[in-house]
Amino acid sequence: MPFNGKSGKFNASINTVEIGCGEKAIKIGGENVLPFYTFDAAIENAPKVGVMISDLGLDNEPAGVKAYYEGCTTIAEVAKKAAEMPGADFVCLKLEGADPNGENKSVEECIEAVKAVVDAIDVPLVIAGCKHVEKDNELLNKAAEAAQGKNVLILAAKEENYKGVAAAAGLAYGQKVGAESAVDINLAKQLNVLISKMGVAQNNIVMNVGSAAVGYGFEYVVSTMDRTKAAALGQGDKDVQMPIITPVADDAWNVKEAMASEADMPAWGSQEARGIGMEVSTAASVLASGSNAVILKHPTSVATISKMIKDLM
Amino acid sequence: MGKFVVIGERLSATAPSVNKAFTERDPEPILKRAKQQLDAGSTYLDVNIGPAENDGPELMKWAVQLLQSEFDNVPLALDTANKAAIEAGISVYNRSKGKPIVNSADAAGRIDYIDLAAANDAIVIALCNGEGIAANNDERMMYCQTMLERGMELGMEAEDLWFDPLFLVIKGMQDKQMQILEFIKMLSDMELNSTGGLSNNSNGMPKHIRPIMDSAMVAMAMANGLTSAIVNPNDLRLMETIKSCDIIKNNNLYADSYLEI
Numbered sequence: 001m002p003f004n005g006k007s008g009k010f011n012a013s014i015n016t017v018e019i020g021c022g023e024k025a026i027k028i029g030g031e032n033v034l035p036f037y038t039f040d041a042a043i044e045n046a047p048k049v050g051v052m053i054s055d056l057g058l059d060n061e062p063a064g065v066k067a068y069y070e071g072c073t074t075i076a077e078v079a080k081k082a083a084e085m086p087g088a089d090f091v092c093l094k095l096e097g098a099d100p101n102g103e104n105k106s107v108e109e110c111i112e113a114v115k116a117v118v119d120a121i122d123v124p125l126v127i128a129g130c131k132h133v134e135k136d137n138e139l140l141n142k143a144a145e146a147a148q149g150k151n152v153l154i155l156a157a158k159e160e161n162y163k164g165v166a167a168a169a170g171l172a173y174g175q176k177v178g179a180e181s182a183v184d185i186n187l188a189k190q191l192n193v194l195i196s197k198m199g200v201a202q203n204n205i206v207m208n209v210g211s212a213a214v215g216y217g218f219e220y221v222v223s224t225m226d227r228t229k230a231a232a233l234g235q236g237d238k239d240v241q242m243p244i245i246t247p248v249a250d251d252a253w254n255v256k257e258a259m260a261s262e263a264d265m266p267a268w269g270s271q272e273a274r275g276i277g278m279e280v281s282t283a284a285s286v287l288a289s290g291s292n293a294v295i296l297k298h299p300t301s302v303a304t305i306s307k308m309i310k311d312l313m
Numbered sequence: 314m315g316k317f318v319v320i321g322e323r324l325s326a327t328a329p330s331v332n333k334a335f336t337e338r339d340p341e342p343i344l345k346r347a348k349q350q351l352d353a354g355s356t357y358l359d360v361n362i363g364p365a366e367n368d369g370p371e372l373m374k375w376a377v378q379l380l381q382s383e384f385d386n387v388p389l390a391l392d393t394a395n396k397a398a399i400e401a402g403i404s405v406y407n408r409s410k411g412k413p414i415v416n417s418a419d420a421a422g423r424i425d426y427i428d429l430a431a432a433n434d435a436i437v438i439a440l441c442n443g444e445g446i447a448a449n450n451d452e453r454m455m456y457c458q459t460m461l462e463r464g465m466e467l468g469m470e471a472e473d474l475w476f477d478p479l480f481l482v483i484k485g486m487q488d489k490q491m492q493i494l495e496f497i498k499m500l501s502d503m504e505l506n507s508t509g510g511l512s513n514n515s516n517g518m519p520k521h522i523r524p525i526m527d528s529a530m531v532a533m534a535m536a537n538g539l540t541s542a543i544v545n546p547n548d549l550r551l552m553e554t555i556k557s558c559d560i561i562k563n564n565n566l567y568a569d570s571y572l573e574i
Contacts, residue, residue, distance in 0.1 A: 189568035197570075231566040235315065239574065240566060 008040040009033055010233035014292070015203045015241050016045065019090065019153050019176055020124025026089050028206070028292040029243030032233065035290050036312045046313045047287050048089040049306045050126055050295040051082040052249045055097040055105070055113045061297070062253075062272045068299045075113045076120035083121040085299055087306030092126040092155075092247070092295045093117050098139050099130035107139050114146045126178075126295065128155040128247065137161040141168035144175045155247070156180030156208050159187060162195055170200035178245065183210035183217070185224050189231075192239045206293075207242045213251040213258075214282045225289035243292035252279040253297070276300050284308060316564045317555050318357060318541035320390050320414070320508065321350035324376075326363030335362055335372055340379055347380055351387065354556070355546040359416060360402070361392035369398030377402045390414035390438070390543070396429055403433045412436050416543075417477065419443070420456035427460055427474070431467035438508055439464075440477040441496070450496045453478065457500070475541060476500050477509040482516045483526065490514070494537045501538020508541035528554040535562065 013032035018025055026048050033040040035047075055075060058066050068085070072078045075093075082091045093114065097105040114127060127143045129136030140154050141164055156178035157165035170177040177200055181187040188209045196202055209228055212218050225244065231237040252258060258275035260268065268274060279301040283294045287309065296302050323346050326332040334342040347358055360376050362369065373391060380387055388411030391402045399415055406413045417438035418426035430437035439460040441453040457476050464474045478496045481489050500507045511534065515526040528550050531542060535558040546552055556572055559565040568574070 186567045186569070189566050190570060193568055193570045193574060227566070235565065237566055239568065 008037055012233050012236035012241065014229075014232060014243050015205075017176060017203055017206055017243055019126070019151060019206075021149075021151050022122060024123045025151070026124050028245070034229065034233075035288055038313060043313065045292070047291065047309050048293040049087055049283075049302055049309070050090040050092045050245075050293060051085050051088045051302060052092045052094055052128075052247065052295050052297045053078050053082050053117075054094045055110060056103070062275055064272055064276075064300060065298055074116065076116040079117040079120045083123040085302050087302045088123070089306075090124040090126060090293075091117070091121055092128055094128040094130075095139060095143070096130050098135050099132050100135055101132065102130070107135075107142050110139055111142050111146050114143050118147050118150055118152075124152070125150060126153040126155060126245070128295075133158055133160040137164040140165045144169040144173040147175065148173050151175065153178055153206055153245070155245070157191070157195060159191060162191060163198070166195045166198055166200055170195065170204055171198065177205050178208055179205055179242070180208040181210055183212070183220050183224050185209070185227050185231075188224070188228060189237070189239050192242060196239070202238065202242065205242045207240075207244050208246060209244055211246045211248065211251050211282070211286060213255045213278050214285055215257075216251070216255060218282075218285065221286065222289045225286065225291065229290040244290055245293040245295070246283075246286045246291040247295040248279060248283045248286065249295055249297040252282045272298075276304075280304050315540075316356075316559050317535060317539075318508070319355045319546050319552070319555065320357040320359050320541060320543040321347075321353075321355035321546045322359050322361075322510070322512075322543045323350055323545055323547065324358055325361040325392075326365075327361065332363065335365075335376070338372075338375060343376065343379060344383055347384060347387070350546045351384060353546040353549075354552050357388045357390050357411070357414060359390040359392050359543055361416075362395075362398060363393065365393050365395045365398050369393060369395035370401030373398040373402035374405050377405050381407050386410045388413070390416045392416035396426070399426075399429060400433065403435060412473070414438060414475070418460060420459045424460065424463065427463050427469075428467060430473070431464060431469045436473045436475060437464070437469075438477050439474050440479055442479055446479065446481070450492055450499065453496050454499060457505075461505070471504075472506055475506045475508045478507065480509050480511050480513040480530070483514050484517045494533055497534055497539050498537040501540075506540045507538070508543060509539075511542040511544050524548045524550040527551050531555055532558055535559075 010032045014029040016030035018027050027045045030045045031043045095110045097103045098110050129140050153176040154169035158180050166177045169175040179191045209224050228240050232241040258278045262271050276298050283305045362372050386407040386409045391399045403413050413435045415430040415435050415437040419440040419442045421443045441456045447453040478493050512527050514530045515523040560567050
């Protein structure tokens with residue numbers, strides 16, 4: 001009897017979400033197969049790579065990052081340079097300076113940075129808050145307003161502040177809403193349900209289902225992404241058919257493998273190389289588990305991951 | 314496994330108001346009942362036009378087009394003893410949301426409903442019955458095999474035959490209930506789909522008892538592998554039970570709002 005290969009194509013598909021405008025706008029999602037399973041069906045939209053920049057500047061960045069942005073003095077210049085990074089599809093502006101437990105910058109000051117970046121680049125923009133839920137509620141509301149007409153993705157609406165953030169981004173200012181949950185598949189679905197019930201169209205929602213650096217409870221991340229895609233594709237569950245974006249840089253550069261200096265850990269070798277290693281391996285892993293976009297910061301990581309995606313597609 | 318398939322039973326000519334609406338081609342009462350059922354979570358709607366001996370084909374066409382145009386090509390079960398009416402209904406049926414269901418065949422006088430389903434690439438409800446109620450599960454299984462073979466010979470996929478164990482009324486056949494559940498398990502072990510008029514079990518019971526008994530029956534039947542039922546989706550307790558069982562069976566991903574989705 002001849003062998004009949006069976007396609008692993010599903011009847012359901014991930015929603016396609018467009019971010020940005022004009023020629024450089026990107027589409028994420030749309031696939032009806034498992035990650036990179038192009039042999040089962042064509043994947044129209046390859047996973048995308050974003051470059052993270054911070055309103056706190058470059059002082060605490062590794063040498064390779066500083067070198068890449070050499071000569072940039074303003075956030076607008078940094079953003080422009082980030083947009084040009086080989087392999088980059090979009091830029092993510094992280095407003096971490098707003099954190100009340102850190103620099104506690106005013107919302108007005110942060111919005112100046114948003115405006116400067118919006119004016120400086122023509123690639124799609126993702127705006128991330130400072131992770132303080134109350135401050136983010138106000139900050140992201142204003143950021144969504146400031147970037148009106150640019151079709152940006154706002155990261156993120158969480159269980160604690162989704163009403164304010166999703167209403168501003170998704171309803172008032174026509175942006176894309178990021179729905180963030182911390183490696184909890186049931187909450188990921190619930191948040192999508194709640195945001196949808198507010199009237200935000202499902203194809204205007206992108207999920208951040210949470211992440212961790214490889215080696216740090218990462219198997220939970222993988223199983224969360226696997227189960228999300230299994231429900232979305234296998235069970236046709238419309239409430240989890242949103243594409244997934246994963247900010248990798250935050251996790252990867254904040255674990256001891258990336259933070260311990262070479263002086264403290266001579267046997268571990270170059271600190272920067274370790275950071276890149278964590279960033280690349282985490283990004284590769286979340287992409288293989290179903291992320292439709294990753295956010296990185298090191299030029300070497302961006303080049304490596306974008307090449308990996310190209311080679312696998 | 315996919316979610317449990319609820320087939321809403323409230324568009325039935327046995328209800329006088331529905332019968333009147335069918336006869337007079339009055340859309341309003343039909344659409345109202347259809348919407349109530351869909352809002353409550355029904356996937357399919359059963360369209361029972363009765364024997365419809367005179368104008369069956371016209372009536373079924375009218376009903377299919379009315380419902381599918383109003384409710385985004387809602388999938389339908391076409392339910393009548395008039396075969397020409399079922400074929401007429403399928404001729405105007407839009408499959409984008411699911412194949413039509415032919416309701417129903419049995420292993421005796423209505424076995425040719427399987428042929429009708431096969432010829433029209435439809436799903437068929439196959440009642441595991443010959444003449445009269447099957448005496449035991451051996452007999453039910455024999456009827457099941459007969460119909461399964463017939464469908465497969467005609468090129469159907471096994472998954473398109475939805476076997477109906479025939480739910481029996483508790484008041485009168487209380488001792489047969491576990492047998493029915495065991496038969497559902499046998500179908501499930503064979504990876505066959507199943508459905509049936511589940512509320513038959515509570516026939517003749519006081520009105521306030523029926524949702525309780527139906528909910529218990531559906532939970533036990535789902536535990537044994539029942540994949541669908543023809544029920545009243547506007548029975549809130551029953552629908553809450555079905556949704557909860559779908560969660561327990563991992564047919565649907567849990568979220569706190571699961572009852573409202």
